[in-house]
Amino acid sequence: MTLEKREDCLIITSLPVEQMALLTLGLALGEEARTVLGALLAGEKVYLREEALEYKRYARTAPQGVYVRFTALERELREMGLIKLRKGCDPR
Numbered sequence: 001m002t003l004e005k006r007e008d009c010l011i012i013t014s015l016p017v018e019q020m021a022l023l024t025l026g027l028a029l030g031e032e033a034r035t036v037l038g039a040l041l042a043g044e045k046v047y048l049r050e051e052a053l054e055y056k057r058y059a060r061t062a063p064q065g066v067y068v069r070f071t072a073l074e075r076e077l078r079e080m081g082l083i084k085l086r087k088g089c090d091p092r
Contacts, residue, residue: 001032
């Protein structure tokens with residue numbers, strides 16, 4: 001996972017599938033995940049760039065059940081408070 005820290009928010013710029021699954025479970029096994037979960041718990045804005053989602057690169061090759069599961073995990077991240085940024089958008 002890679003993060004971009006700004007004065008008023010945090011932006012996830014890369015989110016591998018393994019870390020996506022762990023984050024939805026609230027498991028912070030690395031510094032970046034601890035930073036994201038801490039920011040969410042503190043009520044800070046955390047953005048997720050659409051192109052950061054690794055699972056989307058497998059849309060044509062992944063079995064439907066696997067892809068649907070990661071779509072559900074993406075929804076869980078939004079329910080946790082992550083704000084999705086469309087490609088080319090800036091949170092300001």
